[in-house]
Amino acid sequence: MSSQKVFSGVFPPVITVFDRNEEINYELTKQHVDFLISNGADGIIVEGSTGEFFNLNDQERKRLIEEIVSHVGERVPVLAGVSSCSTKSVIELSKFAEKVGADGLLITPPYYYKPNEEELFNHFKLISKAVSIPIMLYNNPWTTGVYVKPQLLVKMANEGIIQYIKETHGDVAYVHETFYLGKGKPTIFFGKDENSLEAFLVGAVGWVSGAANVTIRLQKEMYDAFFKEGNLEKAKRIYFKLLPWFFLTERRGRWISYVKAALNLMGYNVGAPRLPLLPLSDKELEDVKTVMKSIQEQ
Numbered sequence: 001m002s003s004q005k006v007f008s009g010v011f012p013p014v015i016t017v018f019d020r021n022e023e024i025n026y027e028l029t030k031q032h033v034d035f036l037i038s039n040g041a042d043g044i045i046v047e048g049s050t051g052e053f054f055n056l057n058d059q060e061r062k063r064l065i066e067e068i069v070s071h072v073g074e075r076v077p078v079l080a081g082v083s084s085c086s087t088k089s090v091i092e093l094s095k096f097a098e099k100v101g102a103d104g105l106l107i108t109p110p111y112y113y114k115p116n117e118e119e120l121f122n123h124f125k126l127i128s129k130a131v132s133i134p135i136m137l138y139n140n141p142w143t144t145g146v147y148v149k150p151q152l153l154v155k156m157a158n159e160g161i162i163q164y165i166k167e168t169h170g171d172v173a174y175v176h177e178t179f180y181l182g183k184g185k186p187t188i189f190f191g192k193d194e195n196s197l198e199a200f201l202v203g204a205v206g207w208v209s210g211a212a213n214v215t216i217r218l219q220k221e222m223y224d225a226f227f228k229e230g231n232l233e234k235a236k237r238i239y240f241k242l243l244p245w246f247f248l249t250e251r252r253g254r255w256i257s258y259v260k261a262a263l264n265l266m267g268y269n270v271g272a273p274r275l276p277l278l279p280l281s282d283k284e285l286e287d288v289k290t291v292m293k294s295i296q297e298q
Contacts, residue, residue: 004104004133004134005077005103007042007043007077007103007104007136007164007187007189008042008187008205008206008227009041009042009043009206009223010040010041010042010206010207010212010216010219010220010223011041011042011043011044011045011079011189011206011207011209012036012041012044012045012208012209012210012213012216013045013046013048013049013050013051013081013106013209013210013213014029014032014033014045014046014048014050014068014213015029015051015213015256015260015263015270016047016051016052016055016064016274017029017032017269017270017271018272018273018274019271020271022275024056024060024063025271026063026064028269028270029064029067029068030071032213032263032268033068033071035268037072037075037076039216039220040216040220040221041076041212041216042077043076043078043079044068044076044077044079045078045079045080045081045106045208046064046065046068046078046079047061047064047065047082048106048208048210049081049143049210049256050210050213050255050256051081052256052273052274052277053083055274055277058089062096065080065093065096065097065100065102066100069097069101069102070100070101077103078104079102079104079105079106079136080093080094080097080102080104080105080106081105081106082094082105082106082107083106083111083138084110085112085113086110087122087123087126087127090107091126091130094107094127094130094131095130095131098131098132098133102133103133103134104133104134104163105127105134105135105136106166106208107124107127107136107137107138108137108140108144109137109139109144109146109148110144110146111143111145111146112145114145114146115146117149120146120148121152121155121156121161124156124161125156125159125161128160128161128162134162134164135161135162135163135164136163136164136165136166136189137153137156137164137166137186138166138191139153139165139168140168140169141169142168142169147169150174150177150178150181150182151181153165153182153186154178154185154186156186157185157186158182158185162186163185163186164187164188164206165178165187165188166189166190166191166208167188167189167190167191167192168191172198175190175202175203175204176203178203179202179203179204184203187205187206188203188204188205188206189205189206189207189208190204190206190207190208192250193209193211193242193249193250194243194246194247194250194251196209196239197222197226197235197239200226200227200235205227210256211249211255213259213263214245214262214263214292215242215295218238218241218242219242221238222238222242223235225238241295244294245291245295248287248291252284254277254280254284256273257272257273257277257278257279257280258284258288260272260273260279261284261285261288262292265288265289265292266292
């Protein structure tokens with residue numbers, strides 16, 4: 001594998017902005033990327049779950065990856081989400097992302113059909129052999145129906161198939177187990193905001209957070225308080241300030257709609273998700289206003 005950047009820190013999976021006709025607004029999406037970087041993002045993920053990759057066709061996915069990678073340049077690393085049900089499709093997207101300059105790949109296990117461990121290992125091995133940039137396996141059983149166990153993660157890491165893991169199941173015990181078994185391989189990013197601080201305590205060194213599209217500045221402050229300042233009490237204060245927002249985005253199952261609604265309330269014109277996802281109801285919107293006001297007042 002060629003020389004690579006080392007990833008750590010807060011990596012928001014950037015939203016994809018659509019216009020009123022549900023077409024991608026590439027310029028507004030890039031403006032939002034600038035907002036994230038200027039407020040402390042250590043990296044950007046294009047076409048993660050929050051970016052609605054599942055709502056994009058292949059042509060849109062390739063163009064969006066290329067435009068974001070080009071726009072970010074060398075400011076921060078860019079990981080391209082290239083998840084698909086088919087190994088062949090993932091390899092095609094992975095090669096494209098590498099060709100246009102992505103620094104790494106974010107890949108879920110195949111979904112709908114639930115592959116066994118042999119199929120999972122072979123899937124990621126074939127992708128790894130096709131590219132030379134690092135792979136972050138996105139372990140999210142809530143959306144894929146597949147959970148990759150610590151033992152298999154460590155096996156893939158030791159064989160050089162994956163280098164990073166995004167853990168989104170929310171069970172910190174598995175983070176601890178993966179860190180213990182792998183002795184730091186793969187490098188762990190956590191993706192369940194409401195117990196992120198616990199994950200940092202037991203081995204996670206990165207944070208992939210859809211909520212950070214809105215609260216990137218505070219989340220970066222929390223991360224730096226823990227990792228750069230060694231100030232656990234400060235990190236806890238910020239963490240508890242953010243918890244109501246994390247509960248709102250993670251416990252109701254409509255985090256993309258909540259994130260876009262909050263940004264619209266903040267004055268950023270990011271519109272609504274693409275159908276079948278719907279905007280928030282009036283009641284849900286009032287909940288967002290209440291939470292955002294509480295964060296600002298503390």
